[in-house]
Each structure stands twice: as structure tokens, then as C-alpha cells.
Amino acid sequence: MIRRASLLAAAAAVWGVAAWFLWRTTVPSSLHLPHVDEHGFFTAAQLHAAASFSRVEDILFWGTTLLQIAALAAFARWGARWARESAAGPVGTGMLLGMLGFALVWVVQLPLEVVDLWWQRRHDLSKVGYTSFLFGDWFSLAGQFVFLCLALAIVMGLARRFRSTWWIWAAPPFIGLTLLFAFVSPYLVTTHPLHSARLRAIASRLEVQEGVGHVPIEVQDIHDVTSLPNSEATGLGPSRRVIIFDTMLDGRFTTGELKVVIGHELGHLARHHIWKDVGWYALFAFPGLFLIAQVTKLRGGLREPAAVPLALLALVVLDLFALPLQNAISRHMEAEADWRALVTTRDPKDAIALFRRFVPTTLDEPNPSTWDYVMLENHPTIVQRIAMAEAYATSAAQSP
Numbered sequence: 001m002i003r004r005a006s007l008l009a010a011a012a013a014v015w016g017v018a019a020w021f022l023w024r025t026t027v028p029s030s031l032h033l034p035h036v037d038e039h040g041f042f043t044a045a046q047l048h049a050a051a052s053f054s055r056v057e058d059i060l061f062w063g064t065t066l067l068q069i070a071a072l073a074a075f076a077r078w079g080a081r082w083a084r085e086s087a088a089g090p091v092g093t094g095m096l097l098g099m100l101g102f103a104l105v106w107v108v109q110l111p112l113e114v115v116d117l118w119w120q121r122r123h124d125l126s127k128v129g130y131t132s133f134l135f136g137d138w139f140s141l142a143g144q145f146v147f148l149c150l151a152l153a154i155v156m157g158l159a160r161r162f163r164s165t166w167w168i169w170a171a172p173p174f175i176g177l178t179l180l181f182a183f184v185s186p187y188l189v190t191t192h193p194l195h196s197a198r199l200r201a202i203a204s205r206l207e208v209q210e211g212v213g214h215v216p217i218e219v220q221d222i223h224d225v226t227s228l229p230n231s232e233a234t235g236l237g238p239s240r241r242v243i244i245f246d247t248m249l250d251g252r253f254t255t256g257e258l259k260v261v262i263g264h265e266l267g268h269l270a271r272h273h274i275w276k277d278v279g280w281y282a283l284f285a286f287p288g289l290f291l292i293a294q295v296t297k298l299r300g301g302l303r304e305p306a307a308v309p310l311a312l313l314a315l316v317v318l319d320l321f322a323l324p325l326q327n328a329i330s331r332h333m334e335a336e337a338d339w340r341a342l343v344t345t346r347d348p349k350d351a352i353a354l355f356r357r358f359v360p361t362t363l364d365e366p367n368p369s370t371w372d373y374v375m376l377e378n379h380p381t382i383v384q385r386i387a388m389a390e391a392y393a394t395s396a397a398q399s400p
């Protein structure tokens with residue numbers, strides 16, 4: 001018993017130290033963010049449009065989440081009876097139940113997803129047709145399906161082999177898969193090199209300032225799917241790149257604003273945020289799998305296929321509870337990427353212009369409610385991003 005307690009204390013200490021390292025940031029702790037009033041930056045019409053769009057999106061998020069949980073709760077309650085009638089062997093039956101649960105969730109949330117598509121089309125944010133929405137995305141659906149089966153084969157195989165300590169053995173393969181996916185994900189999207197020689201020259205200068213080495217800047221043609229402007233830093237080592245949606249290059253954003261975008265993405269890579277993402281995943285994988293192992297004991301543990309529906313329910317509920325923490329971690333890294341963009345471009349004016357332009361182009365609320373902030377915002381709010389640019393301008397003006 002004492003040995004167990006000291007093991008647990010040692011594990012908690014390792015966890016805490018690792019979290020401390022991952023949380024470190026180059027944003028000065030002395031930085032004081034001034035109060036920013038959104039009415040000074042946005043018209044009443046812009047604020048109204050963003051608020052009314054977001055209200056429905058919020059309802060759809062909660063509706064989808066609750067439906068998903070209700071469907072999986074019903075499946076956990078009654079779904080296990082199919083397990084006894086299957087002749088596929090325990091792991092095969094577990095995978096079969098997993099696929100059933102997956103299909104159930106897909107069917108249950110489909111109506112609200114169609115409503116969401118309608119709402120986004122109505123605001124010219126989505127360009128996806130209803131037919132291609134229903135029948136066009138089989139590739140990603142098949143990918144999720146295969147991943148679910150693989151995940152179940154791993155956890156059930158290990159649960160049968162190691163009994164109650166399977167969760168310790170299951171974490172490393174999932175962390176390995178996450179690492180692998182972080183490496184290959186840039187190769188899964190079709191892109192082409194950035195044409196603009198001016199932006200390429202700006203990117204080269206920013207690369208030198210950040211000391212990140214050469215990072216290809218690629219463009220993803222996405223204007224026939226969405227009008228939303230976006231960009232991302234992806235990949236690890238040789239697969240690293242910055243991907244900019246072509247919707248950012250359609251004339252709505254100035255060269256100065258795009259310079260801030262590239263500075264932000266290179267900031268993510270300079271501060272190793274993709275590695276840190278994997279690191280945080282690893283830190284959550286152990287306690288998450290431990291909790292799933294405890295919950296599924298109610299159905300004889302995950303070596304029994306009858307426990308699979310309950311495991312799916314536990315996973316979805318845990319994800320929901322972890323969401324505020326995940327968002328806080330993401331916001332922390334996004335704030336650092338914004339800070340890197342300010343330090344390397346030394347251009348708070350264009351940063352503020354960029355953040356302002358996000359409100360009419362994305363219909364994001366510049367200053368959402370606390371509830372929204374906690375559950376749904378994985379970036380600092382637009383008001384916070386403007387405040388950081390103002391704080392940078394003040395500190396730059398004060399230093400010689």
C-alpha cells in the first residue's frame with residue numbers, strides 16, 4: 001500500500017514538472033494587457049452580426065454534445081446485449097460494438113450538422129453543397145472508423161493481457177500514433193507553393209529572425225469549401241510547414257496583415273508548439289486511460305466486449321470535461337505565437353488590423369461570454385489579441 005502511494009506521488013511529481021516545462025512561454029510575465037472596448041474597434045452592425053451568428057452556433061454545439069452523450073448512454077445501457085449474440089470472438093465483438101456506437105453517434109448528430117451547414121451557408125461561410133456534405137466525406141469518415149477499430153484492438157488486446165494495469169501499457173502506443181500523425185498530417189493535404197514573391201521574401205526574413213531554418217510556406221485551395229480565412233503551422237522536423245488557406249489571399253487581407261499571419265505561424269514552430277501538443281497529449285493520455293479503465297470495471301473491464309459501449313461514453317464525457325483545460329492550453333500557446341509575431345514583425349498596427357478583420361470575415365465574437373470562452377475558445381479572444389498588440393506597442397515605445 002505504501003509502495004503504491006509513493007509510486008503515485010512520484011508519478012504526480014513527474015507530471016507536474018513536465019506540465020511546468022510545457023507551460024513555459026516567452027510572453028513576458030510583466031506584460032500588462034490594457035482594457036479594450038470592442039465598441040471602439042467594431043461597428044454596432046458588426047458586433048450584432050457576430051453575436052447572432054455565434055448564438056446559434058453555441059446552441060448547435062451544446063445540442064450536438066448532449067445528443068451524442070444521450071445516444072452513447074442509451075447504447076451503454078442496452079447495446080451490450082448484442083455482445084452475447086456475436087460469434088466474432090471477444091476483440092472482434094468489441095470492435096463490432098465500437099463500429100455500432102460510431103454509426104449511432106453519426107446518425108444521431110446528422111440532423112443538427114445539416115442545420116449547422118445551412119446556418120454557415122446562409123452566412124456565406126460554407127460553400128459545401130448538401131449532397132457533397134452527406135456523400136462526399138467518406139474518406140475522413142473511413143479514416144476515423146479505421147482508427148476506432150485500431151484503438152479498440154489495442155486497448156482490448158492489452159486489457160486481456162495485462163488485466164487492471166492495461167492503461168499504463170496502452171498510453172505509449174496512442175502517444176506514438178499521435179506523434180506519427182503530427183509528422184504525416186502535412187502530407188495528407190494538397191497544397192501548392194506560395195506564388196507571391198513579396199510574401200516569400202517577408203517569410204524568409206521572419207524565418208531568420210525566429211531562427212527556425214527554412215520552412216516552406218504552402219497554400220491550400222479551399223475557397224470552394226469555405227470562405228473562412230485560416231492558416232496553420234504543421235509537421236515535425238522535415239515535414240514542418242506553414243499552410244495558408246487561399247481564402248486569406250483573395251484580396252481581403254493586406255500584405256502587412258499577412259506578414260503578421262506568417263510571423264504567428266513561424267512563432268508556433270519556433271516555440272515547438274507541435275511537439276508541445278504531443279507532450280500535452282501524453283500528459284492527458286495516462287490519467288484519461290486510467291479513468292476509462294476504472295469506469296469500464298462496471299462491465300467487467302475492457303477485456304469484455306460488453307464494456308466497449310461504456311468506454312465510448314466515458315471517452316466522450318471525459319473529452320467534454322477536459323475541453324476547458326485543452327482550450328486554456330491552446331490559448332496559452334496561441335498567445336505566445338501572437339507575441340512572437342509582434343516581436344519579429346515589430347508591427348502592432350498591422351496585427352490590430354488583422355485581428356479586426358477577423359470579425360466580419362469569421363463572425364467570431366470579439367468579446368464572447370465567459371461560458372463561451374471557457375468551452376469553445378481555443379484562441380485568445382479578438383479583444384485580448386488587440387490588447388496584446390497595444391501592450392507591445394506601449395512597451396516598444398518605452399524601450400530605447
Ligand SMILES: [Zn+2]
Pocket residue numbers: 264265268334337
Ligand atoms: Zn495559431
